[in-house]
Amino acid sequence: AQSVAQPEDQVNVAEGNPLTVKCTYSVSGNPYLFWYVQYPNRGLQFLLKYITGDNLVKGSYGFEAEFNKSQTSFHLKKPSALVSDSALYFCAVSPEENAGNMLTFGGGTRLMVKP
Amino acid sequence: DGGITQSPKYLFRKEGQNVTLSCEQNLNHDAMYWYRQDPGQGLRLIYYSQIVNDFQKGDIAEGYSVSREKKESFPLTVTSAQKNPTAFYLCASRGGVQAINSPLHFGNGTRLTVT
Numbered sequence: 001a002q003s004v005a006q007p008e009d010q011v012n013v014a015e016g017n018p019l020t021v022k023c024t025y026s027v028s029g030n031p032y033l034f035w036y037v038q039y040p041n042r043g044l045q046f047l048l049k050y051i052t053g054d055n056l057v058k059g060s061y062g063f064e065a066e067f068n069k070s071q072t073s074f075h076l077k078k079p080s081a082l083v084s085d086s087a088l089y090f091c092a093v094s095p096e097e098n099a100g101n102m103l104t105f106g107g108g109t110r111l112m113v114k115p
Numbered sequence: 116d117g118g119i120t121q122s123p124k125y126l127f128r129k130e131g132q133n134v135t136l137s138c139e140q141n142l143n144h145d146a147m148y149w150y151r152q153d154p155g156q157g158l159r160l161i162y163y164s165q166i167v168n169d170f171q172k173g174d175i176a177e178g179y180s181v182s183r184e185k186k187e188s189f190p191l192t193v194t195s196a197q198k199n200p201t202a203f204y205l206c207a208s209r210g211g212v213q214a215i216n217s218p219l220h221f222g223n224g225t226r227l228t229v230t
Contacts (some may be wrong), residue, residue: 001119004157004165007184034218040224041124041223042223042224043119043121043205043207043221043222043223043224044158044219046218046219046220049123090158101146101163101165101209102163102173103157103219105150105157105162107155107156108155108157108158
């Protein structure tokens with residue numbers, strides 16, 4: 001069975017500083033990895049995904065994530081945080097054999113960007 | 116605009132009553148999903164359907180039922196057998212079985228409170 005760990009319940013960062021939201025995963029075979037963002041009382045919005053290819057994936061709103069197979073990690077990053085980036089972030093994984101159909105989500109990390 | 120509509124946004128029920136949550140999509144997606152979100156636990160898959168008239172149990176299907184009579188619609192019934200039904204319920208869809216890498220598109224959720 002697959003699993004996702006987001007070790008930090010909350011990440012605090014000052015506006016303009018770089019941010020990192022951590023994610024590690026466990027899955028049989030090759031992983032499909034996703035990051036989603038959730039604003040209050042809303043559904044999740046897709047940010048980016050890793051399927052294959054370059055380990056550095058670029059997504060929406062200036063976010064990127066780096067796939068590290070040896071460390072089974074897929075950390076979300078942004079060079080310069082904005083106050084509007086404050087939200088709840090979810091990492092998700094699916095084994096390649098399920099083709100993204102059975103996503104397992106992490107518990108979420110709340111990002112707080114302060115002016 | 117294409118999207119997923121969940122209704123109602125807020126729902127209140129007495130314990131022992133069944134309740135049905137609506138999910139409609141006009142994205143022409145084949146696959147649809149129901150997730151439950153509890154604080155600090157991320158999203159957990161209740162049921163999913165890859166095609167009309169077919170659906171499969173997810174990780175926490177007990178106490179729930181679904182139907183998929185139309186491609187656009189995937190209603191979820193929370194039965195009186197569900198021991199802890201109060202939660203935020205999210206419906207999602209994904210491009211057809213050919214779109215194996217496509218991300219999930221989410222509705223804005225229904226917050227169910229059972230007292």
